[in-house]
Amino acid sequence: METKQLQEPAIYVRGLEKSYKELEVLRGVDFAVDPGSIFALLGSNGAGKTTVVRILSTLLSANSGAARVNGFDVFTQGASVRESISLTGQFAAVDEILTGRENLILVAKLRHLPSPRGIAEELLERFSLIEAAARKVADYSGGMRRRLDIAMSLIGNPPIIFLDEPTTGLDPQARLEVWQMVKELSKRGTTVLLTTQYLDEAEHLADRIGILHQGKIIVNGTLAELKAMLPPAKVEYVEKQPSLEDVFLAIIGDTATTTDVTAQETGKES
Helix, strand or coil: CHHHHHHCCCEEEEEEEEEECCEEEEEEEEEEECCCCEEEEECCCCCCHHHHHHHHCCCCCCCEEEEEECCEECCCCHHHHHHHEEEECCCCCCCCCCEHHHHHHHHHHHCCCCCHHHHHHHHHHHCCCCCCCCCEHHHCCHHHHHHHHHHHHCCCCCCEEEEECCCCCCCHHHHHHHHHHHHHHHHCCCEEEEEECCHHHHHHHCCEEEEEECCEEEEEECHHHHHCCCCCCCCCCCCCCCCHHHHHHHHHHHHHHHHHHHHHHHHHHC
């Protein structure tokens, strides 16, 4: 009995269909997500990624199919599903009038958890927001808002989190910060369902990738399995070119080093 529970997927979807009159958005979506793993639902705009997330989080009904989240039926055990998950949408759902600390305390109180301030302090430290904790969120950068948004979604320690295109509109540095946070969530045992239209995001983060196209999962596998679907290109000579990420990090690193050296030299002269 215990073995079966351990083997049960954290998220199970089979034959999921959703239509709006004549428009078929989902046409039989199938996938499963292992506990503690990161699953990327990759697809272009309009592929149906957000629709899948809204159905799994009980915000939207499906026309047909089966879905279970944390062992609970999405269509008949909605309350239990909602207690098991947290959802972070494409835009940070934070109160700009409040400080970062106040946002976290408010959510902890709304969930009737003991020691709201203690919970807030732990999350502020975990997400590197201690120095900005007393500042109003209106003054936060995009990356800081997203970090706070994800921190708020983790209050109550949900075993499963849905991240619906979490890096939309963020600058390169903020994207890297969010990527690191997602990896940390998985290391701590949280199951992550990530929707994205960015190929590099899925490649960097996901244990498994499902490509959603025209309402169906057309490919589902690990990065290695997906790459194995294409034959390697035969070339006589390959010169490795740096990626944009390599260039960005190299420039940022060099700038920081140069600034530190300049400051030290200025101090010596004075």
